[in-house]
Amino acid sequence: MEKSASASGAFWNMRLSRYLLVAPGLLGLAAYVAGLLYTICLSMHYYSLFRAETPRFVGLDNYLAVLGDPTFQKSVLVTATFVASAVILEVASGVLFAYWIYMSGRRWAVPLLTVPLLAPVVSYVVFWYFAVDFRRGVFAQAANLLGLSMPNLLGDPGTALWAIVALDVLQLTLFVVLIVLAGMLGIPGEVLWAARIDGARRLPMAFKVVLPMAKTAILAALMLRLIDAFRIFTKVWLLTRGGPGDATTTLEVFLYTRGIYPLDIGTGAAVSVLIAALVSVVAIPYVYLVLRTWRA
Amino acid sequence: MARLADLAVALAAATALFPLAVIFLASLIPPGVPQFPPASPSTEGYQEALKLGFDQGLLNSAAVVLLTAAMTLALSAPTGYALARLGFSRQTLLVSVALVALTRALPPSSLLVAIYDAFWHLNLLNNLLGLAIAYQVYTLPLGLWLVTAFAFDYSQEVEHAAQIDGAGPVRRFLHVALPMMAPGIAATAVLAGIEVWGEYLYASVLLNSQDLLTASVKLGHLATSEFRYEWGVLAAASFLSTLPPVAFVTVAARTMTRLAVAKW
Numbered sequence: 001m002e003k004s005a006s007a008s009g010a011f012w013n014m015r016l017s018r019y020l021l022v023a024p025g026l027l028g029l030a031a032y033v034a035g036l037l038y039t040i041c042l043s044m045h046y047y048s049l050f051r052a053e054t055p056r057f058v059g060l061d062n063y064l065a066v067l068g069d070p071t072f073q074k075s076v077l078v079t080a081t082f083v084a085s086a087v088i089l090e091v092a093s094g095v096l097f098a099y100w101i102y103m104s105g106r107r108w109a110v111p112l113l114t115v116p117l118l119a120p121v122v123s124y125v126v127f128w129y130f131a132v133d134f135r136r137g138v139f140a141q142a143a144n145l146l147g148l149s150m151p152n153l154l155g156d157p158g159t160a161l162w163a164i165v166a167l168d169v170l171q172l173t174l175f176v177v178l179i180v181l182a183g184m185l186g187i188p189g190e191v192l193w194a195a196r197i198d199g200a201r202r203l204p205m206a207f208k209v210v211l212p213m214a215k216t217a218i219l220a221a222l223m224l225r226l227i228d229a230f231r232i233f234t235k236v237w238l239l240t241r242g243g244p245g246d247a248t249t250t251l252e253v254f255l256y257t258r259g260i261y262p263l264d265i266g267t268g269a270a271v272s273v274l275i276a277a278l279v280s281v282v283a284i285p286y287v288y289l290v291l292r293t294w295r296a
Numbered sequence: 297m298a299r300l301a302d303l304a305v306a307l308a309a310a311t312a313l314f315p316l317a318v319i320f321l322a323s324l325i326p327p328g329v330p331q332f333p334p335a336s337p338s339t340e341g342y343q344e345a346l347k348l349g350f351d352q353g354l355l356n357s358a359a360v361v362l363l364t365a366a367m368t369l370a371l372s373a374p375t376g377y378a379l380a381r382l383g384f385s386r387q388t389l390l391v392s393v394a395l396v397a398l399t400r401a402l403p404p405s406s407l408l409v410a411i412y413d414a415f416w417h418l419n420l421l422n423n424l425l426g427l428a429i430a431y432q433v434y435t436l437p438l439g440l441w442l443v444t445a446f447a448f449d450y451s452q453e454v455e456h457a458a459q460i461d462g463a464g465p466v467r468r469f470l471h472v473a474l475p476m477m478a479p480g481i482a483a484t485a486v487l488a489g490i491e492v493w494g495e496y497l498y499a500s501v502l503l504n505s506q507d508l509l510t511a512s513v514k515l516g517h518l519a520t521s522e523f524r525y526e527w528g529v530l531a532a533a534s535f536l537s538t539l540p541p542v543a544f545v546t547v548a549a550r551t552m553t554r555l556a557v558a559k560w
Contacts, residue, residue, distance in 0.1 A: 017465045018382045025375025028436045029395050032407070035433075039410040049416060097308050104301030111549040115312045118541040118548055120494025122515045123534040127315040129519065130322050130527065136330060138318060174312055178549075231403045234496040238516055252405050252497070259409055260501055268409040276406040283401035290397040291390060 036276070043269035050263050062270035066258075072271075074246050075254040076278070082161060082250060083229040086168045091222050093169070094176025098214075099206060101177065102184040110181065113174045121171075125238045128167045157247035160240050164248060167235060172228075176221045183217020184210060216293070223289065226282045230275070251275050316538065322531035330527065341528030342536070348523075350533050352507060353514035356424060357493060357537070360510060363428035364492050365485040368439040371432070373481060376443030377473045381455065382465055393444075400437040407433050408501060415502065427502050427510075434495065435488040442487065442551075446480030447473065483551040490541045490548060511537040 043062055047055035066072050101109065116124070131138045132153050140150035153163040187210065195209045211218070233252035236242060242249035242257065249257075255275065259268020324337035327344060379389055411430050412421070420426030450473075458472045474481070499510045509517070515533050523529050541548075 014464055018378060021374040021382065021465055021469055022378035022384065023375070024371040025436065025440045026392065028371045028432060029392075029399060029440070032399050032433065032436070033395075035407045035410045038414070039406065042410060042413065049413070097304055100301050100304030101308065104305055106301070106305045109305045109309045111545050112309045112312050114545055114549045115316060115542055118490055118545060119316065119538045120512050120515070120541070122494060122496055122512045122519065123319060123538045124315060126515065126519055126530055126534040127319050129524065130318055130332065130531070136332060138332065141332070170311060170315070174308065177308060227401045231405065233405065238519055252403070255405055260412065265409055265413050272406040272409050276402050279401065279403055283398060286401045287394050287397040291394055294390065294393050
């Protein structure tokens with residue numbers, strides 16, 4: 001009798017400790033979701049931390065105001081332009097580089113390639129100051145040697161965004177290289193041998209063997225870059241503050257200047273919800289893709 | 297083909313190292329002599345950066361990184377282990393994985409306004425502990441994802457033996473799983489640390505007193521102040537803030553490569 005009581009005690013003890021162990025991280029995720037719901041709630045209030053008045057429910061007014069704001073519309077366009085051009089360039093050149101490095105078999109270079117991903121973004125911004133400064137920067141000196149003059153890329157509304165795209169490509173192409181290269185290194189050696197013995201030449205080797213077998217890694221790199229490119233803030237904020245005019249005002253810069261800096265919590269929350277909704281276009285396929293790999 | 301491939305490797309390595317090389321060279325520019333590369337290298341840039349309190353910024357960053365990584369491990373290690381090893385249903389696992397993927401995919405900026413408002417009421421603004429708590433938005437999804445993948449990896453046998461000897465889940469986690477996952481846990485800490493070491497948006501919004509600012513925010517202030525034109529100082533400060541994460545290059549390279557092959 002006593003024995004069975006202690007056995008069932010141990011059983012409950014075990015169940016309890018299972019839940020105890022699984023709880024911390026899941027509670028953290030629950031807090032994340034709660035934060036999102038709180039943001040949605042804040043976005044439907046008129047609420048500024050600068051004023052002492054209590055928050056007032058205004059329904060969708062904040063959203064209507066933000067959506068009707070030409071600067072917001074511009075920032076959607078600027079962000080879309082940035083995301084599309086940076087990600088296309090990064091993935092295309094990243095896959096090309098990864099393939100080259102894979103075929104060369106030179107892996108010693110791989111640790112070096114992570115350096116740009118470890119360096120703080122702000123350091124990259126500082127580097128870009130030195131590089132594109134049109135008076136005495138690195139590129140300006142090279143241009144002078146060739147008898148050309150360096151345009152003021154960051155000061156011209158027509159080129160500022162492209163100068164930032166170029167910096168992003170310079171830093172993050174290597175992220176794509178690493179992910180795709182890792183995918184290629186997972187291809188069994190026999191497959192390559194078989195293809196070689198069958199006489200596959202260079203292009204068929206790339207397009208019929210290596211790239212198809214690394215396609216999950218390529219898709220992963222593409223999605224991770226898309227997700228991350230939407231978060232473009234620091235590079236823009238420190239290089240141009242969203243200017244000249246609103247030529248480089250991305251969604252996060254808009255969030256900062258309209259919501260966070262003036263402590264206008266209601267507007268800021270509405271912008272946050274809109275950003276999350278836009279990112280969902282990429283986020284939901286990503287979740288689907290991750291689930292598919294876990295299911296297998 | 298071989299020569300072309302060599303060229304590609306060299307080019308990739310060059311794009312990785314060129315910015316760092318430019319920053320290092322520029323950091324030797326003496327104040328008041330705007331010339332790149334410097335004709336007479338000096339360390340005055342570094343001295344000036346330290347005089348401006350940049351060492352304090354590095355210390356603050358280190359403190360925040362350690363706090364953040366410790367919290368992330370405390371939250372994600374038990375959960376990752378439990379999800380992988382304690383026989384939770386497939387349903388539970390997939391729902392957790394979906395949540396992790398979703399929180400990884402949504403931009404951290406979406407939560408910043410809510411966090412700012414909550415911290416305002418909780419008195420956590422301008423507080424390094426508060427910043428580390430907020431940073432869980434970046435690192436918790438990463439940590440859960442990594443630890444769960446690592447927990448699926450190590451061999452089951454030792455754990456079965458411990459289970460037969462009558463060790464409960466908590467003891468198995470502490471005495472079997474943690475030691476066996478140690479390399480993975482360390483890599484998780486390193487990647488979480490790197491993720492937030494250079495973070496700018498949250499740190500610049502949630503901190504404001506000079507003696508609490510992280511290195512990234514201080515560097516951002518330098519880069520947009522009159523020191524923008526003192527290349528030596530600016531470059532010295534950015535070189536100093538680049539060194540600590542780059543020191544972990546091998547760990548990071550190995551984990552990132554592994555990761556990509558596993559279930560990103």
